[in-house]
Amino acid sequence: MTSDNAAVVSDRAVPTAPDGADLPVGLDDGDGAAVLCTDLVRVYTAEGVEVQALQGLSLRVEPRELVAIVGASGSGKSTLLSILSGIDQPTAGTARVAGHQLVGMNRRQRVVYQRDAVGFVWQQTARNLLPYLTAAENIAIVLAVAGRGRGGAAGRRARVSELLELTGAADEADRTPAEMSGGQQQRVAIAVALANNPEVLLADEPTGELDEQATVRVLDTLRSVNDELGTTTLIVTHDAGVSDHVSRTVQIRDGRIAAETLRRTVTGPDGGPRQVAEDFAVLDRVGRMQLPPDVVRELGLRQRVRLHRQDDHLAVWPSGLDPTASGPDQWTDEGTQQR
Numbered sequence: 001m002t003s004d005n006a007a008v009v010s011d012r013a014v015p016t017a018p019d020g021a022d023l024p025v026g027l028d029d030g031d032g033a034a035v036l037c038t039d040l041v042r043v044y045t046a047e048g049v050e051v052q053a054l055q056g057l058s059l060r061v062e063p064r065e066l067v068a069i070v071g072a073s074g075s076g077k078s079t080l081l082s083i084l085s086g087i088d089q090p091t092a093g094t095a096r097v098a099g100h101q102l103v104g105m106n107r108r109q110r111v112v113y114q115r116d117a118v119g120f121v122w123q124q125t126a127r128n129l130l131p132y133l134t135a136a137e138n139i140a141i142v143l144a145v146a147g148r149g150r151g152g153a154a155g156r157r158a159r160v161s162e163l164l165e166l167t168g169a170a171d172e173a174d175r176t177p178a179e180m181s182g183g184q185q186q187r188v189a190i191a192v193a194l195a196n197n198p199e200v201l202l203a204d205e206p207t208g209e210l211d212e213q214a215t216v217r218v219l220d221t222l223r224s225v226n227d228e229l230g231t232t233t234l235i236v237t238h239d240a241g242v243s244d245h246v247s248r249t250v251q252i253r254d255g256r257i258a259a260e261t262l263r264r265t266v267t268g269p270d271g272g273p274r275q276v277a278e279d280f281a282v283l284d285r286v287g288r289m290q291l292p293p294d295v296v297r298e299l300g301l302r303q304r305v306r307l308h309r310q311d312d313h314l315a316v317w318p319s320g321l322d323p324t325a326s327g328p329d330q331w332t333d334e335g336t337q338q339r
């Protein structure tokens, strides 16, 4: 590993990426991935000022995965989802979703992609449903436009019922959005987004306007859809509690994936299943990693750090500490570091 700002304290060479390894760490050539973003950059220019909303974001999501994307306001979550939904194009980098290469798509390809491969649920409930149609009609119109739903009108009716059942919105079938709560609208919106049987479902803050109880129901609905249909699902949310509902949470910081939390079920001491959550930092293709800001602050890490290679791990030290020394000599004077 090399780093512009790191002093490497080790008599062993720290390995660099193998020759020719130009793929992001942990990413292969994308075969089989439902979503594969490589080095996505999105620069917005507003009033002559550039904003780098995405700064080399790489992400791989496997088919059938349910992934939550979290991050502070302005970290680039919606920018990423706009690109994945085909609404926006990146300044640089590539994105592939459900086998569709999103960069360089023409208008027709984009229509086909949005109609057949992805479904969306937006934060603003009003953006998801047509206000003058009932829940059932909102779904039926999508089926009709896409020419889906076998067996003509009867087949479409059956598909509409199936989708409303799946999202727990069967009672809302004949109601218009104004006659539903926010949570009910979002569950119908999920049914609408699934009407085309998309391979990937994208949801940008689907619970942003909901109270806690409705939030839990919407997240549970997304999870059961993912379980039952196997639809690969990406949910953007501000809700830190979301990681309790999903097996993988990725955190965006400053336009890059900084960290991931993975949940898995293990056997507890009583022999029963127990959920454990583990936090990971994420390495990019050239070995860059973001240290958690609280750790940086608490350890007083600034500008340069020492990397101390051990057999099976790498320690990061403040530059004023010498990990090869012991006792009081461990401390060196920042201003008179050994040369």
Ligand SMILES: Nc1ncnc2c1ncn2[C@@H]1O[C@H](COP(=O)(O)OP(=O)(O)OP(=O)(O)O)[C@@H](O)[C@H]1O
Pocket (backbone or CB within 6 Å): 044, 045, 046, 051, 052, 053, 071, 072, 073, 074, 075, 076, 077, 078, 079, 080, 238
């Ligand atoms: N159309 C635009 N023009 C200029 N700057 C933009 C535009 N869209 C987003 N940005 C900027 O890009 C950055 C990332 O914005 P983005 O909307 O992706 O963040 P976010 O993580 O979704 O935030 P939030 O949690 O508030 O929804 C922000 O600094 C934002 O101001």
Ligand SMILES: [Mg+2]
Pocket (backbone or CB within 6 Å): 077, 078, 079
């Ligand atoms: Mg957003």
